[in-house]
Amino acid sequence: MEISTQVPHFKNLFSGKKGQNLGIVNSVNYEIPGIFKLESGKTLSNVRIEYEMYGKMNPDKSNVILICHALTGDAHAAGFHSGDKKPGWWNILIGPNKAFDTERYCIVCSNIIGGCKSSTGPSSISPETGKPYGISFPILTIADMVNAQKKLVEHLGVKQLFAVAGGSMGGMQVLQWTVSYPEMVKKAIAIATTASTTPQQIAFGAIGRKAITDDPKWNGGNYYGKKIPAQGLALARMIGHITYLSDASMQKKFGRAQQEKEGPDLSKIHLEASSKISSKTSSEAYLKTSSEASSEASSEASLETSSEASLDTSSEAFSETFPDNFSNFQVESYLNHQGDTFTKRFDANSYLYITKAVDFFDLSKNGSLIEGFSGVTAKYLVISITSDWLYPPYQSQEIVSALTANGVDAKYEEIRSQYGHDAFLLEEGQLNYLIRGFLSQILVSDIMYQSFYSVSRNETIENASTLMVKKKVNHLPVVSEDGKLEGIVTSWDITKAVACKITELDEIITRNVKYVFSGDKIETASSIMEDYSISALPVIDFENRVIGMVTSESISALIGKFG
Numbered sequence: 369m370e371i372s373t374q375v376p377h378f379k380n381l382f383s384g385k386k387g388q389n390l391g392i393v394n395s396v397n398y399e400i401p402g403i404f405k406l407e408s409g410k411t412l413s414n415v416r417i418e419y420e421m422y423g424k425m426n427p428d429k430s431n432v433i434l435i436c437h438a439l440t441g442d443a444h445a446a447g448f449h450s451g452d453k454k455p456g457w458w459n460i461l462i463g464p465n466k467a468f469d470t471e472r473y474c475i476v477c478s479n480i481i482g483g484c485k486s487s488t489g490p491s492s493i494s495p496e497t498g499k500p501y502g503i504s505f506p507i508l509t510i511a512d513m514v515n516a517q518k519k520l521v522e523h524l525g526v527k528q529l530f531a532v533a534g535g536s537m538g539g540m541q542v543l544q545w546t547v548s549y550p551e552m553v554k555k556a557i558a559i560a561t562t563a564s565t566t567p568q569q570i571a572f573g574a575i576g577r578k579a580i581t582d583d584p585k586w587n588g589g590n591y592y593g594k595k596i597p598a599q600g601l602a603l604a605r606m607i608g609h610i611t612y613l614s615d616a617s618m619q620k621k622f623g624r625a626q627q628e629k630e631g632p633d634l635s636k637i638h639l640e641a642s643s644k645i646s647s648k649t650s651s652e653a654y655l656k657t658s659s660e661a662s663s664e665a666s667s668e669a670s671l672e673t674s675s676e677a678s679l680d681t682s683s684e685a686f687s688e689t690f691p692d693n694f695s696n697f698q699v700e701s702y703l704n705h706q707g708d709t710f711t712k713r714f715d716a717n718s719y720l721y722i723t724k725a726v727d728f729f730d731l732s733k734n735g736s737l738i739e740g741f742s743g744v745t746a747k748y749l750v751i752s753i754t755s756d757w758l759y760p761p762y763q764s765q766e767i768v769s770a771l772t773a774n775g776v777d778a779k780y781e782e783i784r785s786q787y788g789h790d791a792f793l794l795e796e797g798q799l800n801y802l803i804r805g806f807l808s809q810i811l812v813s814d815i816m817y818q819s820f821y822s823v824s825r826n827e828t829i830e831n832a833s834t835l836m837v838k839k840k841v842n843h844l845p846v847v848s849e850d851g852k853l854e855g856i857v858t859s860w861d862i863t864k865a866v867a868c869k870i871t872e873l874d875e876i877i878t879r880n881v882k883y884v885f886s887g888d889k890i891e892t893a894s895s896i897m898e899d900y901s902i903s904a905l906p907v908i909d910f911e912n913r914v915i916g917m918v919t920s921e922s923i924s925a926l927i928g929k930f931g
């Protein structure tokens with residue numbers, strides 16, 4: 369066997385290069401075959417999951433990181449969609465040389481079920497009725513979202529995720545993953561989240577939902593192809609958005625400043641600009657809804673409707689309440705803008721279902737979070753934000769305490785920020801630093817040789833020794849016809865065999881062979897080598913197929929280079 373003599377590629381482990389953007393990225397849609405069962409016992413069929421993937425999977429698919437989005441996020445976590453000026457929502461962290469380094473990891477992000485960004489949700493067409501589900505969509509839980517993601521992960525052929533990461537509701541999915549499928553998650557990163565939704569969080573969710581359901585245009589959830597409940601949805605977002613900021617960030621952003629009286633009215637500029645900028649988003653969202661409602665005519669109607677409805681929201685709010693010359697604080701204008709733009713990108717029924725799933729979330733068992741986390745094995749990084757009053761730091765500390773009580777390796781970090789809850793979307797420097805440190809232990813995959821020679825157990829000792837001499841190697845993994853590891857022979861075994869006049873390789877193979885996985889830390893490989901006095905280990909995948917070799921020389925070279 370030859371293990372290629374070149375020094376393995378150390379990639380950008382210690383490069384300190386500045387992060388780069390991914391360029392143009394695309395979404396992919398996957399349909400879960402058969403019936404998808406929900407926690408409630410209800411079922412869905414033809415369930416679609418929209419996802420994006422950045423970076424390449426390594427041969428044994430052990431470098432995959434699943435990113436879980438927050439309440440109103442989607443699969444588009446990084447890079448740019450063609451024609452877009454803004455990148456995906458976690459572009460600060462995902463890309464070459466960023467914490468979620470796409471040169472090293474394969475990043476997958478999917479839109480949750482229940483959402484309105486091409487995964488199956490209330491605005492999708494029910495295969496049974498041929499109409500949008502509306503509120504006939506079954507009740508959802510965070511576990512349902514995770515179960516759907518698991519189907520996607522299986523479809524991608526990934527046996528174990530290198531990591532799962534997310535903030536806010538994304539953090540809840542992270543926690544749920546490690547509870548529901550402990551064997552499938554190696555590392556977990558939960559940011560600005562809770563393991564059990566508090567009454568205060570539920571209260572804010574309830575007000576948002578009431579704003580929507582009290583809007584007459586909500587119409588019992590049956591508004592597709594008609595005027596959307598823009599006013600209620602905008603109000604829900606305005607309430608929600610206040611909880612994503614902090615007292616300090618609002619002071620800093622707006623103070624008591626008022627919108628300019630002289631010159632153009634900024635709130636109108638923003639409204640006009642947003643209806644133009646978001647016309648693509650709006651047409652995509654509602655074309656989707658109405659094409660699902662199956663008529664081109666209705667798609668035009670609903671496109672018109674969606675922009676009319678959102679303009680209605682603000683004009684009603686201002687004209688009915690205040691005379692024209694009343695002052696308008698900047699913070700009011702800002703919230704109006706946030707509410708208005710939200711109506712152009714989000715479905716009101718999805719908002720109801722998803723916020724309810726958040727409210728249901730409670731991982732404690734018999735009132736005990738320690739019991740709830742009893743099966744968790746993933747290594748954890750839990751991050752909170754000093755100014756987050758929606759998911760305050762004590763809730764992250766409770767997670768860490770309960771994990772630690774179960775013997776889980778859990779690290780707690782606090783980001784110092786004035787941004788409030790949404791700091792998990794904004795604090796580029798601190799997040800990159802903490803996440804990179806947590807993820808970037810050197811792995812076998814970083815130093816293994818992917819080109820190697822092997823022999824079959826039916827080989828003669830003469831042929832095996834000729835191969836070793838010719839290719840200048842001391843270890844040959846013995847593999848079956850389908851590449852599965854059966855044993856190993858070393859040059860020392862061959863020397864002994866020659867001395868004892870043994871001719872068949874089969875007689876000298878070490879069958880109780882030590883091996884590693886490509887996702888193992890190099891410390892693991894190095895301690896096996898030390899404990900058993902061996903200088904090379906086959907690297908196998910989860911099917912027991914040999915995919916590479918790691919040698920003591922390659923580890924020494926790494927230590928020499930960076931130690």
Ligand SMILES: CC(=O)SCCNC(=O)CCNC(=O)[C@H](O)C(C)(C)COP(=O)(O)OP(=O)(O)OC[C@H]1O[C@@H](n2cnc3c(N)ncnc32)[C@H](O)[C@@H]1OP(=O)(O)O
Nearest residue numbers: 437438439440441442457634635638698701702705790793
């Ligand atoms: C996984 C996920 O969570 S995905 C969902 C994340 N995205 C969102 O939540 C979208 C809405 N949220 C936000 O915009 C969040 O505040 C953030 C965290 C994403 C962005 O934060 P920041 O960069 O600080 O932006 P900021 O909060 O200042 O908002 C900027 C917008 O407000 C507008 N704005 C600022 N001041 C005013 C004002 N006085 N009057 C009207 N509009 C204003 C800006 O023009 C800008 O509009 P645009 O987004 O249409 O371009």
Ligand SMILES: N[C@@H](CCO)C(=O)O
Nearest residue numbers: 438439440441536612
């Ligand atoms: N602002 C983010 C975080 C909410 O938790 C969102 O809308 O998804």
